[in-house]
Amino acid sequence: MTTWQHIDDDQCRRFASSVELIGKRWSSGILLAIAQGATRFSEITASVTGLSDRLAAQRLKELERDLLIERQVIPTTPVQVRYVVTQRGQDLLDSLQPLVGWGQKYGTPAAN
């Protein structure tokens, strides 16, 4: 959980949580994919290269639980499901923008 509470305590615990929200594999990719218009489950898995159905379902549940996306079920036949980014999720994406800038300023060195 990365608390390092001897240093800043409160602010840092929140930060660690935030990082872990989108730090998990695929999470940020999925969130961005939805933000860019991939609303359907199959669209999402297709948009995010390498993402399997299993992980997609898992991450979508997590993102929904974290209130970053919303799941909307449309009772047609067969049933349709749409995913949309919440305001909270959009704000997160926005706050991630500087990080994108950082990645562009410095070329990714070795990428872990």
Add this chain to the structure above:
Amino acid sequence: MTTWQHIDDDQCRRFASSVELIGKRWSSGILLAIAQGATRFSEITASVTGLSDRLAAQRLKELERDLLIERQVIPTTPVQVRYVVTQRGQDLLDSLQPLVGWGQKYGTPAAN
């Protein structure tokens, strides 16, 4: 690696790499600890609550390899080692600032 190249390709690959740099457990905590003045190995492990020696050494190597910190060996007896944040590392911390703001705006929901 989270490529989602059907969406934005270049920018997003960089972003995924950036996230993974500090997304690993303890990484951001260690980086911040050093930035806040914990230069010695023992100071770092003490500052980041729960961090073990093994993981500290591992993460420090990674952070050094990613050019976010610099390792300085001072040949005394016994040998001293200092860790300092590089410009690149400082810029990364700065670019993470909005994310901290996001975490404060919305209280952390469930924190994975």
Add this chain to the structure above:
DNA sequence: CTGGATCCCTATCGATACTG
């Protein structure tokens, strides 16, 4: 003090197959 080397354990991942 600053780590390196092991051991073991658990979480997580990817692939495959299956359901409503």
Add this chain to the structure above:
DNA sequence: CAGTATCGATAGGGATCCAG
């Protein structure tokens, strides 16, 4: 279409002991 179930492989983490 939108997932769920199961399984084997693997990587990451914690603890402990050891070394320069």
